[in-house]
Amino acid sequence: MQRAKFFAPLIILGLILFAGSPAMAEHKAKAERLAMDNGFVATAAQGGMAEVELGKLAQTKATNPAVKQLADTIVADHTQANEELKQIMAKMNMAWPPEMSSKVQAEKEKLEKLSGAEFDKECVKMMIRDHKHDIRLFEREAKHAENPDVKNFASQALPKLRNHLQLAENAWSQLK
Secondary structure, eight states, X not given: OHHHHHHHXXXXXXXXXXXXXXXXXXXXXXXXXXXXXXXXXXXHHHHHHHHHHHHHHHHHHOOSHXXXXXXHHXXXXXXXXXXXXXXXXXXXXXOOOSXXXXXXXXXXXXXXXXXXHHHHHHHHHHHHHHHHHHXXXXXXXXXXXXXXXXXXXXXXXXXXXXXXHHXXXXXXXXXX
């Protein structure tokens, strides 16, 4: 009993010292990076799903050939990327989102009401905005991800995202 009274404060002191140690700080930083990975994957899944849905809409509604080509490329590339992401999410015990976010659904509904050149311009503006955002997000994750599968996914997706942005900017120049 006396030993327990003697060792209890030492154990508590050891835990306090460990909590402030570099090892604990590294553990905390790693946990934060893993949480960022989870957030990135969830965001990428929502974004990928949105790109496919909006791309399919553009395949049917676009009138400009460059916009149609952009839509075809985006649907093909994001469908493939979504399949890869689903496998990563399964390894991470994460579920694929059941539906698009309300923001994306509202954007889709807005586009559905447009036609002709008006549709083409609004669709391409959205694609440019979304791909600029996605490139920044994927660059950060490619540099800082803790999960090697997530890091690899982000790195491999970047060239296609940059290509999509270039295609969208080229389409925009034809719509002016």
